[in-house]
Amino acid sequence: xxxxxxxxxxxxxxxxxxxxxxxxxxxxxxxxxxxxxxxxxxxxxxxxxxxxxxxxxxxxxxxxxxxxxxxxxxxxxxxxxxxxxxxxxxxxxxxxxxxxxxxxxxxxxxxxxxxxxxxxxxxxxxxxxxxxxxxxxxxxxxxxxxxxxxxxxxxxxxxxxxxx
Numbered sequence: 001x002x003x004x005x006x007x008x009x010x011x012x013x014x015x016x017x018x019x020x021x022x023x024x025x026x027x028x029x030x031x032x033x034x035x036x037x038x039x040x041x042x043x044x045x046x047x048x049x050x051x052x053x054x055x056x057x058x059x060x061x062x063x064x065x066x067x068x069x070x071x072x073x074x075x076x077x078x079x080x081x082x083x084x085x086x087x088x089x090x091x092x093x094x095x096x097x098x099x100x101x102x103x104x105x106x107x108x109x110x111x112x113x114x115x116x117x118x119x120x121x122x123x124x125x126x127x128x129x130x131x132x133x134x135x136x137x138x139x140x141x142x143x144x145x146x147x148x149x150x151x152x153x154x155x156x157x158x159x160x161x162x163x164x
Contacts (some may be wrong), residue, residue: 003063006103009162010061016069018059019162026082028075031061041134052092054130059084067102067138069110072118075100076136080120084132089124095131099152101159102138109148111138115147 001009007030014020018033025032035057041050058080064071083098098120120134137152139145139159146160 001141003103003105003141006162007061007063007132008138010103010159012061013158013162014069018057022075026069028062028078029060030063033058033059033061034145037113053094055094056086058086058096058097059101062100062102064102064104066106066108067104067111068108071115072102072111075102076118082121083134084122087124087130087132089129091129093124093130095133097133097135099135099137099155103141104138107138107140109147112147115149118149144164149164 011020011022011031011033014033018035020031020033021115022031025122035055037055038049039053039055040046041052042048043050060082062075079100080098083096087093087096094129115136115138118134118136123131133151134154135149136149137146137148137155140147144160145154148156
């Protein structure tokens with residue numbers, strides 16, 4: 001299975017909850033997915049609103065034949081910046097998370113070590129207007145191994161299942 005086939009196999013599991021875009025995606029990404037949720041709670045009538053919360057997630061997909069540490073640093077920076085530029089902190093904002101999913105035929109050892117160290121998080125107005133977290137997961141197709149940062153642990157199973 002090549003990286004394009006792996007991407008086509010992975011995207012349907014995101015299409016259930018995300019708006020997935022594969023055309024007109026800004027470089028260097030092959031696809032991007034957006035999840036937005038708005039939740040309201042009210043008492044008896046809608047005008048008696050108790051609470052309101054907005055949650056978002058921006059996922060960026062990257063495919064490559066090989067990945068080195070320098071490319072990974074650039075992808076990491078680009079995904080975090082693009083994801084957080086969409087944040088609109090306000091009283092109702094709960095979270096806006098950013099995910100980077102990498103599908104590569106081969107990942108060098110330095111990049112594998114670097115993945116564990118790549119963590120970003122940000123709170124807005126000391127957390128009163130929400131926060132942002134960063135998840136990273138990479139699948140090396142030649143070995144079938146999945147690498148991730150601390151926050152990317154929950155994506156490991158989803159991405160790992162596409163190789164089977």
